[in-house]
Amino acid sequence: MSKHRDMRGQALEATAGNGLIDRRALLGRGIALAGAMGAGIGPAAAGAEPLAQPLADPPWSLEFGDRTPPYQMRSKFEAKVVRTLSNPKHEMRNSHARTPHHQLEGTTTPNGLHFTINHGGIPDIDPDQHRLVIHGLVKRPLEFTLETLSRYPMVSRAAFVECGGNSAPMFSPEPLQETVQALHGLASCAEWTGVKLSTLLEETGIDPRATWFIAEGADSPHLSRSVPIKKALDDAMIALYQNGERLMPGNGYPMRLLLPGYEGNMNVKFLRRIKLVEQPALSMYEARTYSPILPSGKAYRFYFLQEVKSFITYPSHGHALKGPGLYEISGIAYSGTGPIEKVMVSADGGQSWAQAALQEPVLSKAFTRFRLPWRWNGGPATLLSRAWDQSGNVQPTRAEFVAARGELTKPPPVLGFLNQHYNSITSWGVATNGEVKHVYA
Amino acid sequence: MSKHRDMRGQALEATAGNGLIDRRALLGRGIALAGAMGAGIGPAAAGAEPLAQPLADPPWSLEFGDRTPPYQMRSKFEAKVVRTLSNPKHEMRNSHARTPHHQLEGTTTPNGLHFTINHGGIPDIDPDQHRLVIHGLVKRPLEFTLETLSRYPMVSRAAFVECGGNSAPMFSPEPLQETVQALHGLASCAEWTGVKLSTLLEETGIDPRATWFIAEGADSPHLSRSVPIKKALDDAMIALYQNGERLMPGNGYPMRLLLPGYEGNMNVKFLRRIKLVEQPALSMYEARTYSPILPSGKAYRFYFLQEVKSFITYPSHGHALKGPGLYEISGIAYSGTGPIEKVMVSADGGQSWAQAALQEPVLSKAFTRFRLPWRWNGGPATLLSRAWDQSGNVQPTRAEFVAARGELTKPPPVLGFLNQHYNSITSWGVATNGEVKHVYA
Numbered sequence: 110m111s112k113h114r115d116m117r118g119q120a121l122e123a124t125a126g127n128g129l130i131d132r133r134a135l136l137g138r139g140i141a142l143a144g145a146m147g148a149g150i151g152p153a154a155a156g157a158e159p160l161a162q163p164l165a166d167p168p169w170s171l172e173f174g175d176r177t178p179p180y181q182m183r184s185k186f187e188a189k190v191v192r193t194l195s196n197p198k199h200e201m202r203n204s205h206a207r208t209p210h211h212q213l214e215g216t217t218t219p220n221g222l223h224f225t226i227n228h229g230g231i232p233d234i235d236p237d238q239h240r241l242v243i244h245g246l247v248k249r250p251l252e253f254t255l256e257t258l259s260r261y262p263m264v265s266r267a268a269f270v271e272c273g274g275n276s277a278p279m280f281s282p283e284p285l286q287e288t289v290q291a292l293h294g295l296a297s298c299a300e301w302t303g304v305k306l307s308t309l310l311e312e313t314g315i316d317p318r319a320t321w322f323i324a325e326g327a328d329s330p331h332l333s334r335s336v337p338i339k340k341a342l343d344d345a346m347i348a349l350y351q352n353g354e355r356l357m358p359g360n361g362y363p364m365r366l367l368l369p370g371y372e373g374n375m376n377v378k379f380l381r382r383i384k385l386v387e388q389p390a391l392s393m394y395e396a397r398t399y400s401p402i403l404p405s406g407k408a409y410r411f412y413f414l415q416e417v418k419s420f421i422t423y424p425s426h427g428h429a430l431k432g433p434g435l436y437e438i439s440g441i442a443y444s445g446t447g448p449i450e451k452v453m454v455s456a457d458g459g460q461s462w463a464q465a466a467l468q469e470p471v472l473s474k475a476f477t478r479f480r481l482p483w484r485w486n487g488g489p490a491t492l493l494s495r496a497w498d499q500s501g502n503v504q505p506t507r508a509e510f511v512a513a514r515g516e517l518t519k520p521p522p523v524l525g526f527l528n529q530h531y532n533s534i535t536s537w538g539v540a541t542n543g544e545v546k547h548v549y550a
Numbered sequence: 551m552s553k554h555r556d557m558r559g560q561a562l563e564a565t566a567g568n569g570l571i572d573r574r575a576l577l578g579r580g581i582a583l584a585g586a587m588g589a590g591i592g593p594a595a596a597g598a599e600p601l602a603q604p605l606a607d608p609p610w611s612l613e614f615g616d617r618t619p620p621y622q623m624r625s626k627f628e629a630k631v632v633r634t635l636s637n638p639k640h641e642m643r644n645s646h647a648r649t650p651h652h653q654l655e656g657t658t659t660p661n662g663l664h665f666t667i668n669h670g671g672i673p674d675i676d677p678d679q680h681r682l683v684i685h686g687l688v689k690r691p692l693e694f695t696l697e698t699l700s701r702y703p704m705v706s707r708a709a710f711v712e713c714g715g716n717s718a719p720m721f722s723p724e725p726l727q728e729t730v731q732a733l734h735g736l737a738s739c740a741e742w743t744g745v746k747l748s749t750l751l752e753e754t755g756i757d758p759r760a761t762w763f764i765a766e767g768a769d770s771p772h773l774s775r776s777v778p779i780k781k782a783l784d785d786a787m788i789a790l791y792q793n794g795e796r797l798m799p800g801n802g803y804p805m806r807l808l809l810p811g812y813e814g815n816m817n818v819k820f821l822r823r824i825k826l827v828e829q830p831a832l833s834m835y836e837a838r839t840y841s842p843i844l845p846s847g848k849a850y851r852f853y854f855l856q857e858v859k860s861f862i863t864y865p866s867h868g869h870a871l872k873g874p875g876l877y878e879i880s881g882i883a884y885s886g887t888g889p890i891e892k893v894m895v896s897a898d899g900g901q902s903w904a905q906a907a908l909q910e911p912v913l914s915k916a917f918t919r920f921r922l923p924w925r926w927n928g929g930p931a932t933l934l935s936r937a938w939d940q941s942g943n944v945q946p947t948r949a950e951f952v953a954a955r956g957e958l959t960k961p962p963p964v965l966g967f968l969n970q971h972y973n974s975i976t977s978w979g980v981a982t983n984g985e986v987k988h989v990y991a
Contacts, residue, residue: 132703155701157753160683160691164823167679170768174671176640177647177800179632180662184803186677187796191620199617206618215706215743219661219795221621230615236627238608242601250601260596260877262573262923265656265909302656312598327611352793354660358625359618382605436701468706470911482703 125463127456128484129438132466155435183221192222193290203228205272206359207294210422210441216267216468216476218297220352225359226272226295229329232379236355236363239327241347245384248314255363258347261304266346266369267475269443271296271415273372273399276531279507280517284536284547288427292535292547293420298443298476301367302350306341306383319385323392324366327381334375335389336368344369344474347380369474370445371413372530374399401529404515417444417504418532419452419479419496430543433487438465442477444498451497452479458491458536458550459506465494490539491550507533507549566904568897569925570879573907596876624662633663634731644669646713647800648735651863651882657708657909657917659738661793666800667713667736670770673820677796677804680768682788686825689755696804699788702745707787707810708916710884712737712856714813714840717972720948721958725977725988729868733976733988734861739884739917742808743791747782747824760826764833765807768822775816776830777809785810785915788821810915811886812854813971815840842970845956858885858945859973860893860920860937871984874928879906883918885939892938893920899932899977899991900947906935931980932991948974948990 124131183190190212195205208224218224225231236255244250275295278285285292315338322341325333336345346367348356356362361378368375374394389395389411400408419442424430438456442449448471453462465479479494496504505513510533517528536550565572624631631653636646649665659665666672677696685691716736719726726733756779763782766774777786787808789797797803802819809817815835830836830852841849860883865871879897883890889912894903906920920935937945946954951974958969977991 155698157692157694157698160685160693164683165681167676167768169673169675169820170770170772170822172770173642174668174673174769175799177633177635177637177645177666177668177672179635179647181633181647181664181666181798181800182662183795184674184677184799186675186804190795192618192622194618194620196618201614204618206620206622213794214704214791215741215794217658217741217794219793221623221661222795223622225618225622227615227618231618232610232615233625234610234627235608236625240606242605244601251598252601253598256872257596257598260875262878263655263880263921265919300656300658327608328615329611329613331611350655352660353654353656353658354624354631354663355628357622358616359622362625363627379610381611431697434701437703439704470913472911478706480704 125455125457126461127490128486129454129456129463130482130484131463132480132482156431190222192224193294199230204230205295207290208297209290210293211289211425211427213422214439216298216478217352218299220299220354220357223297223299223351223357223360224272224295226373227328227359228332231358232328233358234327234363234379239363239381241364241380241383243309243313243383245322245386246316246319247310247385248316251309251313253309255349258304258349258364261308263302263304264346265300265302267298267300267472268367268369269296269298269474269476270373270376273374273401273412273415273529276418277528279531279533279535280528282516284549286426286547289420289422289425295373296443299351300353301346301348303346303348303364303367306345306347309347310341315385318387321386321389323384323386323390324377324380325382325384326377327379332374332377332394333390333392334377334395335392336375338385340368340371370415372399372415375413399529412530415445416530416532417446417496417498417502418442419494419504420535421492421494421537424492424539424545425537426545426547428545430485430539432543433485436483436485438481438483438492440479440494442479442494442496443475444496444500444502445474446502447498447500448473449477449496450499453495454479454481455493456483456490459493462495485539487541489541491548492537492539493534493550495534505533509533566896566898567902568931569927570895570897570904571923571925572904573921573923597872631663633665634735640671645671646736648731649738650731651734652730652866652868654863655880657739657919658793659740661740661795661798664738664740664792664798664801665713665736667814668769668800669773672799673769674799675768675804675820680804680822682805682821682824684750684754684824686763686827687757687760688751688826689757692754694750696790699745699790699805702749704743704745705787706741706743708739708741708913709808709810710737710739710915710917711814711817714815714842714853714856714970717859718969720972720974720976721969723957725990727867727988730861730863730866736814737884740792741794742787742789744787744789744805744808747786747788750788751782756826759828762827762830764825764827764831765818765821766823766825767818768820773815773818773835774831774833775818775836776833777816779826781809781812811856813840813856816854840970853971856886857971857973858887858937858939858943859883860935860945861976862933862935862978865933865980865986866978867986867988869986871926871980873984874926877924877926879922879924879933881920881935883920883935883937884916885937885941885943886915887943888939888941889914890918890937891940894936895920895922896934897924897931900934903936926980928982930982932989933978933980934975934991936975946974950974
């Protein structure tokens with residue numbers, strides 16, 4: 110363990126190589142840390158400046174401000190924080206919008222920046238005309254309006270939704286120089302509120318022959334997916350609210366199926382129909398579009414789970430460190446099979462690891478923010494994060510993942526189409542000039 | 551306890567008078583509930599209709615939809631869900647915008663609908679030019695940019711912010727016929743992410759003589775408040791993110807002081823200065839504007855805490871029930887002194903009470919959603935909620951509160967000015983036609 114002497118002559122322990130600091134070392138000894146860390150970069154660990162001249166009075170301190178709007182929007186200075194679009198010309202094909210994780214913090218994805226994928230554009234649905242039908246192998250088929258649904262017992266929960274094709278650029282044999290938004294931006298997390306599907310199935314009754322249900326959307330592609338009935342009786346929800354307000358149009362307004370932990374497209378948006386059946390439908394989206402192909406040429410018929418994953422959002426590609434000193438490594442971890450157990454971080458390419466702090470509360474099938482302070486000495490560094498969930502699953506190394514699932518043989522854009530459910534470790538290489546590259550460590 | 555016979559002849563227990571149902575009675579017996587509850591209102595408890603004709607194909611099911619925007623907005627059908635404004639003409643005075651709790655669900659207030667009060671309009675601050683200075687009784691005064699602040703260890707937490715004048719209309723001797731938005735809309739809850747003030751004070755050092763700090767905003771009123779130093783060393787935060795993205799302009803962009811549980815105006819927005827001092831400043835906003843006056847004519851000098859409170863958001867004034875049957879009573883509880891312990895609900899004006907379910911996770915100094923199923927028999931009902939926190943505080947009845955704090959002697963708009971920190975029980979009277987009135991039970 111490397112040692113520094115702080116102003117009080119006390120030893121500051123590092124927890125792993127190349128500058129990773131035990132978070133507890135910070136508590137109650139910031140000054141000491143500053144003294145130990147700040148060598149040559151001014152008085153403060155993170156580059157704060159000594160107070161020189163009196164406070165300036167910029168225009169906004171001298172004049173009456175803007176009006177208060179009924180629905181407030183963010184500052185014009187945030188205009189560059191946007192989702193990146195796969196179909197900006199709105200051609201008649203699918204459209205991806207990716208969440209800018211490298212520009213966000215915490216565990217909630219704001220509604221304006223939640224990722225979306227739509228196969229037929231975004232339908233402009235009148236909620237008063239929309240209906241949800243539950244039929245098929247039920248005792249009594251029922252039709253629900255938004256109003257009748259709202260009278261049933263509701264639940265709220267944080268849950269991530271992730272496209273099965275998220276992280277697909279990492280099937281590339283060479284690391285693509287892309288931001289965390291381009292690599293991992295097809296996952297987001299919100300607080301969803303709605304009615305559990307099990308509550309509605311108690312109203313319709315279930316024919317014992319029913320083993321699956323088919324969910325269908327009201328938009329023009331009528332995307333449909335088959336789901337085992339056991340998920341309906343577990344945590345499936347008809348979601349009506351997203352972070353407290355009605356769903357965003359791109360996220361399924363006025364109602365969507367939420368299947369916590371299952372691949373995004375199964376969380377059918379604009380939900381209009383749930384049919385209980387004896388066999389899966391083998392719809393296009395499950396038999397073709399979302400059937401990952403293996404190196405053998407065989408394909409998974411069904412691949413529901415989004416498995417344990419983590420990635421560092423700061424620092425990441427597109428950021429540039431402003432010289433040596435104290436930084437905080439921050440990232441997101443999540444798993445479709447349960448709460449995150451721990452996240453380990455390395456700054457030396459995986460030679461040594463330190464345990465990151467997990468932001469409480471750690472919730473099942475939701476984003477967990479992890480953080481670890483880091484003293485960058487100005488030399489080369491390779492940053493990795495690796496997550497474990499409480500079900501005992503561990504995020505694979507890239508070598509382990511590629512051995513099992515193969516690498517890309519075709520260039521984008523077919524990437525996400527043939528190769529899905531990528532969840533290995535992501536590595537960032539910090540150069541001596543502070544620039545961050547995507548690397549395979 | 552009243553009994554109903556369900557289809558299987560089992561008894562359904564009510565937990566309190568006038569239709570309150572034990573939430574556990576619902577589990578695994580929805581049909582039974584429907585059978586017991588649905589008398590005369592169709593097959594389903596909550597008025598769902600039997601499936602009649604085949605699925606309709608509205609326009610949005612037949613045509614290609616709208617384009618995907620870089621920053622998505624809500625549906626045009628939600629345009630009526632807005633904050634109500636106290637100063638819609640943008641006159642040169644303060645501006646209140648209230649959260650429409652009766653139209654929201656869950657525990658998160660979406661950023662567009664978070665309440666705001668600004669005394670000099672909303673400043674249009676360039677984050678790159680903004681500075682935070684910490685000076686006064688410190689060992690070394692420091693100046694922080696948004697960039698240097700972002701390098702320090704961060705924390706995220708859910709926290710409500712509530713104006714000291716929230717609920718002031720309930721000082722009226724007669725119940726005002728207003729929505730929950732007008733009565734209680736000056737409170738909201740978000741996930742805030744930023745740097746703990748204690749972390750920055752470890753950088754500056756603290757002169758032992760410092761017992762208070764003064765926080766000042768960068769907008770033209772330069773609102774300033776004095777805060778005991780012990781709060782700085784407890785959970786005070788310099789908040790930079792609100793529900794994952796940068797703060798909304800009306801909520802303090804680019805940075806605000808967050809003092810969980812303390813009255814809203816102390817959570818100084820557009821924060822530019824923290825000065826450590828030996829005595830409070832007795833600024834206008836603490837010596838005049840936010841000093842609640844008692845019946846004796848004396849005033850509180852300081853009243854920091856927002857005490858334990860709850861209110862039912864559904865059903866509430868402005869809603870109309872569509873006939874007898876199953877509904878869910880839903881509301882919000884919170885306390886500035888710790889996590890919510892329990893919420894009791896009455897449907898008979900306080901003669902009998904049932905314990906509501908609390909949505910997990912129950913977090914300290916954050917909104918907690920409570921819910922309880924209710925079978926409305928079509929007769930008159932008076933709905934109340936009462937909250938307890940884990941510090942042993944209980945929400946007072948209106949009679950208890952008025953005895954201690956008095957009633958209003960002047961009409962609005964001076965209400966919120968002279969009378970603050972109102973936290974008694976709110977009561978809703980349901981008439982036989984389903985309309986909901988504000989009543990004093």
